[in-house]
Amino acid sequence: MKGSFFKAVIATTMLASTADGAFAGKADDTLHVAFTKELENVDSYFNSAREGVVLMRAVWDGLIYRDPVTNEYKGNLATSWTWVDDKTLEFKLREGVTFHNGEPFNADDVVYTVDFVSQESNGVKTQRNVNWMKSAEKIDDYTVRIHLKDKFPAAIEFLAGPVAIYPNEYYAEVGPSGMGLKPVGTGPYKVTEVVPGQHFVLEKNEAYFDGPKGQPTIGKIDIRTIPDVNTQMAELFSGSLDFIWQVPADLAERLATMEQFTVANESTMRVGYLAMDAAGRSGADNPFTKLKVRQAVNHAIDRGTLVNALLKGNSQVIWTPCFPSQFGCDQDVTQYDYDPEKAKALLAEAGYPDGFSTEFYAYRDREYAEAIALYLNQVGIETDFKILQYSALRELNMKGDVPIAFQTWGSYSINDASAMVSQFFKHGALDDARDDQVLADLDIADSATDPEVRQEHYTKALKRIADEAYWAPMFSYNTNYVFTNEVAYTPTADEVLRFTTMTWK
Secondary structure, three states: OHHHHHHHHHHHHHHHHHOOOOOHHHHOOEEEEEEOOOOOOOOHHHOOOHHHHHHHHHHOOOOEEEOOOOOOEEEOOEEEEEEEEOOEEEEEEOOOOEOOOOOEOOHHHHHHHHHHHOOHHHOOOOHHHOOOEEEEEEEEOOEEEEEEOOOOOOHHHHHOOOOOOOOHHHHHHHHHHHHHHOOOOOOOEEEEEEEOOOEEEEEEOOOOOOOOOOOOOOOEEEEEEOOOHHHHHHHHHHOOOOEEEOOOHHHHHHHOOOOOEEEEEEEEEEEEEEEEOOOOOOOOOOHHHOHHHHHHHHHHOOHHHHHHHHHOOOOOEOOOOOOOOOEOOOOOOOOOOOOHHHHHHHHHHOOOOOOEEEEEEEOOOHHHHHHHHHHHHHOOEEEEEEEOOHHHHHHHHHOOOOOEEEEEEOHHHOOEHHHOHHHHOOOOOOOOOOOHHHHHHHHHHHHOOOHHHHHHHHHHHHHHHHHOOOEEEEEEEEEEEEEEOOEEOOOOOOOOOOHHHOEEO
C-alpha cells in the first residue's frame, strides 16, 4: 500500500515541485516543519510529548545545559553551581537576560518556577521531573538555592532537561492555560502564534544571550500538526514542507534514493514496551496478574524480527525498562527468547489452555502495535485492538483501566535510569506492578550519593522487574529525519530537534 502511495506522490507532485529546484522555505527564511502529534498544551509542564520537549528547548531555558554530544554540563541561565550540602544546590545566575516579553530574568523567576512546579497540587503532568525539589530560596538577585526533598544525585541531569525557568510575573498572571496560548521564555526562539491543533510559529530571538545553545540563524519556524505521514510526504514533495521526522523506515529508505532530500537516522532513548496490569487494577481476574501469563507474553514476541523488519536503523532489542546509556541501566537481566510453543505451554499452566481475550491499547506506531498483537494472537491471546490519542490512553492508564498496552517512553532525554524505571515502578498512578521490593530498591538508588550504591540498587530493581516479567520491554527507537537539500542539520541521539543548529545551505 505504501509502495502505491509512494508512486502516486512521485507522479503527481515531484515534477511540479522541483521544476525550478527551489523550495519556499529558504526563499522567505521560514522552515516549514510537521509534527505528527497534537500537543495538549504548549506549556512544557503540562504535556509529556516529544514534540513538547522540542518546543521547550526552543522557547525556554533551564539553569544548566548538557551538551548532547560530549554530555558535558554547562551553565545556561546559571553560570555556576555548587552543592552546599547533600540536599541544597546554590546557583549563580546569568545577568542581562530578558524574557521574550521584556521581563528581566533574575532569582525571583527561579524561586517562583521551582515553588510552583514542585507543588503536586499545581498538576504538573510528569511529576517525576519536578517532585524531587522542595523549594527555592533567593539569596540575592542573582544567587538562588534549590532545596531538595531528599538526596537526589540526578538533580543536575534533571535541571539540564525538563526544568525550564518561567517569568514569575507573567506566569502568575496567565497560568498554564495562558502560557499555552502565548508562551513566554528566554529561549532562542519566541512564539508568535499558536493555533491549537493546527500550527505554531516561532521567530528568532534577536536578543538571545550568548549561551551554550548557540544563536539561531533561521528566521522563522512554522510547525504544523499533520497526523498522517502520507500527507506529510505529499507536502514534502510539493515543497510546502522542508522538514519531517519520525518517518517510517521503509519510506525513509526510498526517500534516501532521491537527490532532493537528505535522510538522517539517529538512535534515541525512546524505548517501546508492553505494560501489563500485574497488580490487577483493571480487575482481580485479569490474566496478567499471573506470572506465567506475563512470561508467556514475553516469550510470544520476536523482538529481533520486529527491529530488523520494521524499525531498522539504529534500533536495538531492549530487556529493561530503561535505555542502556542511562546511568544505572544494567542489561544483565532475565531475557525471554522467542518461543511461541513455550508461551502456549505457560498459558496452559496458568489456566488458559485455549488462550483468552483482552483489550489491547496503543497510542502510536500502529504498524508496530499491530505486529505485536499478531504475535500475541498466534499463541492464543486474542486482542481487541484499540488505538487512542496519547493523552486519552494516559488518563485511562492512570485510572487503572488498561490490561495491556504498547507504549513508549523517551525519558525526556535524561541520561539516568531514574527517568524511566522510577517513573513507572514507584507506586505512582502509572505503576501497574506496585511491587514493594522494587520500590524499596528504587528509593535507595534515587537518593544515594554513592554511584556504586545507586548502581547496585537499580540493578536489583531491574532484575526483579525482569524476573517477574512485569513488562515486556521491546526495542529502542531510532528516528528518521527527512529534509530538503537546502537544509543542513545533524541530529543528536537525545531525539531533540534543535532549531538553533539548523541552517540554510
